Amino acid sequence: MAALLDIPLRTSKPAYQKVTQPLLGSGQVRRGIHRPQDVVAWDLPVERRDQPVKSVFPDSGVDLLIVQGDSILEHFREPAKVTLRGTLRDSTMRYAAITGWGACMPPAVLTNADLSTFLDTTDDWIRSRTGMRERRISHASAIDMATVAAKRALACAGLEPDAVELVIYGSCSNDEQVPNSASGVQFALGARRASAMDVNTACTSFLYGLSTASAMIRTGVVSNAVVIGVELISPYMDWNNRNVAVLFGDGSAAVVLQASDRHEGLLGEELGCDAEARHILRVRGMGCAYANRNVVLGDTQWDFDGQEIFRRAVHGMTRASKAVLAKCGVTADQVDLVVPHQANLRIIEAVVSRCGVPMDKVMLTVERYGNMSAATVPVALAEAVNEGRVRPGSLILMPAFGAGLTLCAHLVRWGDRVIPLGQTDAALPPSAKTALEMVNEIRALKAQAAVRSAAGLAAPRLVETA
C-alpha cells in the first residue's frame, strides 16, 4: 500500500514521548504511532520523507494514525509506504502564537531634503538608490521607545505586565551596556516576574529574538514573552558620512507570544551568519576594543561596503527564504505576505522576485522609515496587521540580514485575531524639536569631541586581524 499524506507537519529533534491524552486537539492534523497500550507521538527529521514507514519507525508492527479533531483520518499498518510532505509536528509540543503587536515610532521626521542641508546628497539620489524619502529621529531613549511599543503589544494581547514571563530586547542600540536593556524595559513595564534578555544580531535581532522566545515557549520554559525590535541609531550615526547617514532611522515595535495548542505562530526559520564578510559592516568606536583609546563614545566611523552588503543581502535573504519554505513544505504562491527587512527597496525587489513572490504581496515601510535595523520587521508587521493586510491564518514570510553578517528567514502563521483586544494611552513624552534640530544637536556634540583618535578607531585587535 502506498499513500501520500499531504498534511501540515512540523519538525523538531528526533524523539518520542508517551502521551496520556489521545492525539487529538482543536481541529489540528496530527501524526502519531498507535501501539496496543500506548499512544506514542513521534518527531522525525523531514529529510526522511519518501521512506517506508518501517525504516522511519523502527518498531515493527506499529500503526500510523493521522488524526484530525476527533476522527482518525488515515490508519496505516506496516508495511505501508508513506510519503510525508511538509514538516513534522510533535503532538505534545506547544506553539507560540502571536497574540499582540504594537509599534512606537518617534514623531520627528528627517527628510531627504533635511539631509542635503549638511551632506552632499540629493533627494533624487537617495530615492532612486534606496527607495527612501524620510526616516524618524527619536527624542526619547531606546528603552522608552521599547517600553511604549511593549505596552501597546500587551494591551493588544490583553495581557497584564505582571503576567509576562520573558522580555527579549532585540537591538544593537543600548542606552547602557550594563545593565542590559531588557531589564530596563521589564522595570518600566512593571513586569516584575519576567526574565529579561538582550539579543543583538544587528538588523536581524527581532527575528532571532522571535526564534528564541518561540523555542522557550514550545519547550515549556516560559508560557509567554514580549519580543521587541528597537533601534536608536541617531546618536551613534556618523552624520558626516553620506554613505550611511542617509540610510538609517530610529523606531521600535513589539509582539506578544503566548503558548497555544493551535498550529500557529512561528512555523519554521532558517538562521545563518555570513561571518567571513563581517568586516564589511562595522561601527567603529563602540565596544571594549575601543576603550581607553581616546575614542569618544558616539563618535563613530562606519566601515560600510554598500555594494558588497547589497550582493550578500540579496543572496542570503533569498537562500534563507527558500530554505524555510522548503522546510515547512510551503510553496511561494502559498505565502500571503512578505514582511522583509527594509534596508533598500532594490534589495527587497531582488529577493522577492528570486523567491517567486509578486511585489503586491510585500509590506513596505522603507520609503517612510528607512532602515531601522532590528525595528524594521516588527514595525512593518504591526502596520500590516493594522492596515488589514494580515488576515486570520495568513502565512507570512519574514527575511532579514544585518551586520555579522547575520541572515534569516522566518515563516509565521497568523492566528484568528487581527483586532487588538485592548488599547493603552502609553506614549512617548512630547517634544517640540524637529528631526533636523535634533540631528544638528548631535552633530554639534560630536564636533565638540576633544579628541577623535584615528589610532583608537583603528582598534588593533579585531578578530579578523588577530
Ligand SMILES: CC(C)(COP(=O)(O)OP(=O)(O)OC[C@H]1O[C@@H](n2cnc3c(N)ncnc32)[C@H](O)[C@@H]1OP(=O)(O)O)[C@@H](O)C(=O)NCCC(=O)NCCS
Ligand atoms: C548603500 C547603497 C544605497 C549605495 O547604492 P549603490 O547603487 O551601490 O551606489 P554606489 O555605492 O555604487 O555609489 C554610487 C555613487 O554615488 C555616490 N554616493 C554614495 N552615497 C551617496 C549619497 N548619499 N548621495 C549622493 N551620492 C552618493 C558614491 O560616492 C558613488 O559615486 P562615484 O560613482 O562618483 O564613486 C547600496 O549599495 C545599498 O543599499 N547597500 C546595502 C547597504 C545596507 O542596506 N546596509 C545595511 C545593512 S542592515
